[in-house]
Every structure is written in structure tokens, then in C-alpha cells.
Amino acid sequence: MNQTIDNLINHVSVRNFTDESITEDQKKQLVAAAQSGSTSEFVQAFSLIEITDPQLRKQISDITVSSPHVQKADTFYIFVADLNRQATMLKANNLSLDSLKNMESLLVATVDTTIAAQNMATAAESMGLGICYIGSIRNNIQQVAKLLELPKFTFPLFGMTIGVPAVKNQPKPRLFIQNQVATNTYDSQAFNDLTKYDQEVRKYYANRRTNSQDTTWTEKNLTMFDHIHRPEVASFLKEQGFSLN
Numbered sequence: 001m002n003q004t005i006d007n008l009i010n011h012v013s014v015r016n017f018t019d020e021s022i023t024e025d026q027k028k029q030l031v032a033a034a035q036s037g038s039t040s041e042f043v044q045a046f047s048l049i050e051i052t053d054p055q056l057r058k059q060i061s062d063i064t065v066s067s068p069h070v071q072k073a074d075t076f077y078i079f080v081a082d083l084n085r086q087a088t089m090l091k092a093n094n095l096s097l098d099s100l101k102n103m104e105s106l107l108v109a110t111v112d113t114t115i116a117a118q119n120m121a122t123a124a125e126s127m128g129l130g131i132c133y134i135g136s137i138r139n140n141i142q143q144v145a146k147l148l149e150l151p152k153f154t155f156p157l158f159g160m161t162i163g164v165p166a167v168k169n170q171p172k173p174r175l176f177i178q179n180q181v182a183t184n185t186y187d188s189q190a191f192n193d194l195t196k197y198d199q200e201v202r203k204y205y206a207n208r209r210t211n212s213q214d215t216t217w218t219e220k221n222l223t224m225f226d227h228i229h230r231p232e233v234a235s236f237l238k239e240q241g242f243s244l245n
């Protein structure tokens with residue numbers, strides 16, 4: 001196994017950081033990695049906003065509720081899905097913005113932004129840094145957009161905290177290969193046969209260094225999906241110019 005794959009397989013989200021700072025050179029490398037990912041039709045539909053203002057950090061951290069490390073991490077980026085440049089170009093050429101509004105364009109921007117973020121995550125982990133995605137900025141997506149002064153055809157997809165790890169959990173066991181990988185056609189039976197995996201996850205949570213729990217993957221998902229999350233995201237996206245059609 002080479003070093004890159006070893007790093008990928010040993011990924012864990014880090015929520016406890018030391019006070020050490022990331023150097024400007026490291027940040028440049030992280031940004032270059034994010035910018036270098038594949039991008040649908042070369043549209044590069046994302047922007048990165050680093051949050052350095054402590055007051056702004058506090059405001060965003062409060063919105064996340066569950067992620068106080070947003071305030072403490074050395075570095076915090078917000079990944080903005082962004083088709084505003086294309087909107088500006090189209091307007092300047094008196095062309096319709098309809099092609100930016102549909103669900104396909106929304107997916108393009110979401111995917112481009114996610115690829116950039118994962119490139120940054122991989123780069124950070126290759127330097128021995130720890131990262132955590134922060135989707136909970138969408139607890140109040142409208143307010144985050146306001147704080148960042150986001151224009152139309154953009155939305156804050158998630159944040160990412162980066163720093164030197166103080167505490168690292170064991171990697172979380174992923175679905176067994178037979179639960180997730182098939183050949184030629186979807187294997188409903190194997191993909192839903194989760195008893196053994198649930199046992200594995202129960203063991204992981206019982207033995208975890210921090211926040212140990214008695215639960216399974218199935219139980220976690222039942223709790224996760226027993227209610228609708230952030231229904232207001234759809235109306236916010238409409239305000240930003242997306243039709244969701």
C-alpha cells in the first residue's frame with residue numbers, strides 16, 4: 001500500500017486541535033490542492049472563504065451549535081458552491097440565466113465544491129494535519145450567506161476546520177465491501193445485509209476513546225432519518241436564484 005492510500009484509509013475527522021498554527025506555505029498548498037481537482041466541463045464552480053475574523057468565527061460557530069471546534073481550529077474555510085461568475089458573464093452578454101438555475105447546474109456546483117474540499121482534506125492529512133467538514137453551517141444557511149455577503153447563484157455548502165490534531169479517534173469502520181460494492185448490477189440483498197456490520201460498529205463505539213456509546217449503524221441512521229433536516233434550505237436556494245427543477 002502506498003502512502004497516499006494509507007493516509008486515505010486512516011482518515012478520521014479531528015475535532016480537537018493543538019494551538020499550533022498552520023504556515024502560510026501550507027495554506028497555499030492546501031488551496032492549490034483544492035483548486036486542482038477535476039471540475040465538470042471546467043466550470044470551477046466553487047469559491048473558498050477563509051474565516052480569520054474571530055467575531056465572525058464565533059457567529060458561525062454558534063450557528064453550528066454542535067461544532068465548537070470551529071472557533072478553536074487554527075484554520076477554517078467555507079466552501080461556497082458558486083455559479084456567480086457564470087451569471088455575471090451571461091448577464092454581460094445579455095444571455096439568459098436559465099441554464100444556471102436548474103437542478104443539473106446545482107448538482108454541478110455541489111459536486112465541484114465537494115471535490116475541491118476533499119482534495120484539500122487529503123492534502124491536509126498528507127501533511128499530518130487534521131480536518132473536519134462542517135455541514136452544520138447549514139443550520140442557518142441564510143444567516144451564513146448574509147454574514148459572508150454571498151451573491152446570487154452561490155451557497156455555503158459546508159465549512160472545513162483544519163489544524164494540528166490534539167486527539168484522534170480510531171478510524172470508524174466503513175461498510176463491509178459486500179455491503180457497498182457490486183459487479184454489473186445493484187445487489188440489494190447484500191447491500192442491506194447489515195447485521196455483521198452493525199456488530200462491528202457497536203464494538204467501535206463501545207471502545208472509542210472519546211464519547212463512547214452503545215449503538216449500531218442502523219440505529220444511528222434511524223435516528224438521523226426520523227425527521228426532515230433543514231427544510232428551509234430549499235427556499236434559501238430559490239432565493240439564491242436556483243429553480244430546483
Ligand SMILES: Cc1cc2nc3c(=O)[nH]c(=O)nc-3n(C[C@H](O)[C@H](O)[C@H](O)COP(=O)(O)O)c2cc1C
Binds near residue numbers: 067133
Ligand atoms: C459534508 C459533511 C458534513 C459534516 N458536518 C459535520 C459537522 O457539522 N460537525 C462535525 O463535527 N462533523 C461533521 N462531519 C464529519 C462526519 O461526522 C464524519 O465524517 C463521519 O462521522 C465519519 O467519521 P470520520 O470522518 O471520522 O471517518 C461532516 C462530514 C461531511 C462529509
